[in-house]
Amino acid sequence: MGSLPAQRWKWLKDAAHALAEQGWYCGQQVIDAEIIDQINSWIDQRQGDFHQAGIGRGGRQQTNIEIRGDKILWLEGEESNSGPPFVSELVDHIRVTLNRELFAAVSEFEGHFAVYPPGGFYHRHIDTFRDDDARSMSLILYLNPSWSSADGGALRLYTTTSSRVDLEPLGGTIVLFRSRDFEHEVLLAHAERRSFTGWFK
Ligand code: OGA
Ligand code: MN
DSSP: OOSSOGGGGTHHHHHHHHHHHHSEEEETTOSOHHHHHHHHHHHHHHGGGOEEOEESOGGGOEEOTTTBOOEEEEOOOTTOSOSOSSHHHHHHHHHHHHHHHHOOOOOOEEEEEEEEOTTOOEEEEOSSBTTBOOOOEEEEEEOBSOOOGGGBOOEEEEOSSSOEEEEOOBTTOEEEEETTTOOEEEOOBSSOEEEEEEEEO
C-alpha cells in the first residue's frame, strides 16, 4: 500500500464515519477518471470472458435473467497478476480501514466486474445467502464514464423500512453497505452499465 498519495484516500475517513453512523456510505466520484478509464480498457479486453450471472450459490446456483440481467467476471486471487490496475489496492485500503476503524475483522474478499446491457436490472435482494451470512460488507465501484438520470440504472438502497435512496452509477463513485442489513436493487438501465462489486467476509 501507499504508492499513491494519501490525498487520494481521504474519502476513506468519511466512509468509516458513515458506516459507523448509518451502515452505508456513498462517495460520489471519489476515484480519478483516469483510473476508471484504465479499468474499462482492461474490461474491454476481457469482454469474451464474461458470463451470464447466476443467483444463489453452490448446487442451487441458477441463471435467471428474470432476476438479474448482467454479465460478470470474477476477480482472480491476489496471487494473480492478470487483474486490472488499482482494484486490489482499493480492496486492501478498504479492508484495512474496516478493520482499524470499525473493528470489522474481515479477511477474505470476493468480487466481480458486472456489465448490464441496456434493458438490464437486478431485482430487490440482500447480498447474504439463506445458508451463509459470511458476507459482511458490500462494495461497489461504478465504472461508467458518463451517466445521466435518463439512463435509469440507479442503485436503490432501502435504508430503513420506510425510506430509500437512489444512487446514480457514475464512474468513480463508491458505495459501501453492511451486507446483512440493506435490501437493494438495480433499476432498469437504458444504457450499458458497468461496475465492480464485491464482498468483504
Ligand atoms: C449485486 C448488486 C448493485 C449495483 O451485484 O449484488 O446489488 O449497483 N449490485 O451494481
Ligand atoms: Mn446486491
